[in-house]
Amino acid sequence: MLQILNFKNSVNFLRHAVPISIMSMILVIASFVSLGTKGINWGLDFTGGTSVVLNFSKPADLNSLRDLLADGPTESAIVQNFGSSRDVVVRLQTQQGTKSDDQVKLVMAAAEKQDPQVERKSVEFVGPQVGQELAEQGGMAVLVALICILLYVAFRFEWRLSLGAVAALAHDVIVTLGLFSVLQLEFDLTVLAGVLTVVGYSLNDTIVVFDRIRENFLKMRKAEPREVVNASITQTMSRTVITTGTTLITVVALYLKGGSMIHGFATALLMGIVVGTYSSIYVASFLAIRLGINREHMMPVQIEKEGADQPSMMP
Structure with a gap:
């Protein structure tokens, strides 16, 4: 039964x-x-590129920073908070004809427009290989x-x-x-x-x-x-x-x-x-x-x- x-x-x-x-x-x-x-759409981990970690003196305005990086060699930049509202990581894919050092300088210039006291904590480069x-x-x-x-x-x-x-x-x-x-x-x-x-x-x-x-x-x-x-x-x-x-x-x-x-x-x-x-x-x-x-x-x-x-x- x-x-x-x-x-x-x-x-x-x-x-x-x-x-x-x-x-x-x-x-x-x-x-x-x-x-x-x-x-x-492979990310930076797979395609290679540069990762810049920034520390702002006040909570960062991510949308404003994205707008500042929207043109030129930094147009593919991915901007995210990194642990806190004052720490930001900017990920940049490798661009043909552009050195990674130049991309980092452009990122710092854009960040200083938003906060002159911003500090660069680290820069990491991931090669395509x-x-x-x-x-x-x-x-x-x-x-x-x-x-x-x-x-x-x-x-x-x-x-x-x-x-x-x-x-x-x-x-x-x-x-x-x-x-x-x-x-x-x-x-x-x-x-x-x-x-x-x-x-x-x-x-x-x-x-x-x-x-x-x-x-x-x-x-x-x-x-x-x-x-x-x-x-x-x-x-x-x-x-x-x-x-x-x-x-x-x-x-x-x-x-x-x-x-x-x-x-x-x-x-x-x-x-x-x-x-x-x-x-x-x-x-x-x-x-x-x-x-x-x-x-x-x-x-x-x-x-x-x-x-x-x-x-x-x-x-």
Whole structure:
């Protein structure tokens, strides 16, 4: 009776699996098209440039400083607070035909117009070669993470679930990168950290669902795979709603009040959490069903003992 109630009282989430899967495919294709045509707006960490940290004697007017730097070799300057309202960091991308020292002098001249007592605390230069290495290492970090997850889930569960999990993770990463490409948002190291965080968050949600699927395949012996998956998703939905809801509250607060320094990080998390929540259901689980997952695949492997089939020699 308990077994019947488990799947008869469950919500039929997979009823919408086909249209949502089509939507996911469209999002992935659109992301690839945007990445191929518009590319990614790489930040200073990847392209190379100069970072100038200034200390004002009073709270700095960032909008006024941006206007002063809007023309000439400093037109691409990014002006942000750095720890306090009096500390400001100015990030400048490398300009052809312009020396970094000249850019720093222009920044100081603009800052002195706003506050004659301004002090230059530090100047850092990131070369293009270093930026290229960071981009390559960041891409390798995401790729290695996906391969390790593929092996882990295949070892812990089953290869069909493993492919579903990795497909969902790849889907989340591609769609998040596609958003940054379409909107041409700056992609720096904080955004890369956000993308890797999305991978971990999405995997955690997927593993919880897969754990329940494995348990229910062993308990609900007469149920069809779709019924087992629907029951598993229903049983874990309260946990998903609470986890996603509390996380989104924090991320939205960071997005609205965290300042420009972590705006990209919060944007990546916000997009990744929303996409990762539904991909655990409609990408990972649905793909496992399409690959033919069933109860036999969840059964533990029986190891025969040596000599078990040999006839006994005892009288």
